[in-house]
Amino acid sequence: MEIRIGIINTGRELSFETAASADDVRSQVTAALEQGTAHVSFADVKGNSYVVPTANLAYIELGTEESRRVGFVA
Numbered sequence: 001m002e003i004r005i006g007i008i009n010t011g012r013e014l015s016f017e018t019a020a021s022a023d024d025v026r027s028q029v030t031a032a033l034e035q036g037t038a039h040v041s042f043a044d045v046k047g048n049s050y051v052v053p054t055a056n057l058a059y060i061e062l063g064t065e066e067s068r069r070v071g072f073v074a
Contacts, residue, residue: 001025002063003042008056016044022062029060 001022005014018025025042032040032054040057042050 004061004063005050005052006058006060007052008058010056014050014052016042016048016050018042019045025060025062029057033057 001020002015002017003025007014020028020043029040037054039051040054042052044050
């Protein structure tokens with residue numbers, strides 16, 4: 001699933017693919033915001049980790065969990 005994160009006062013968004021489900025990511029972000037934690041962390045499918053300050057979150061866009069088709073559809 002693709003995640004795109006907008007960060008306040010930053011011209012670019014953070015975009016990466018993750019193996020986590022949309023519900024897992026949504027609950028992780030919601031819990032971090034409700035508890036007032038300073039950062040929320042994510043991991044992508046390549047093993048990279050991302051730590052984002054919760055105070056600077058502008059938006060989080062969760063893509064679909066469907067895999068992309070390869071080839072032609074007849």
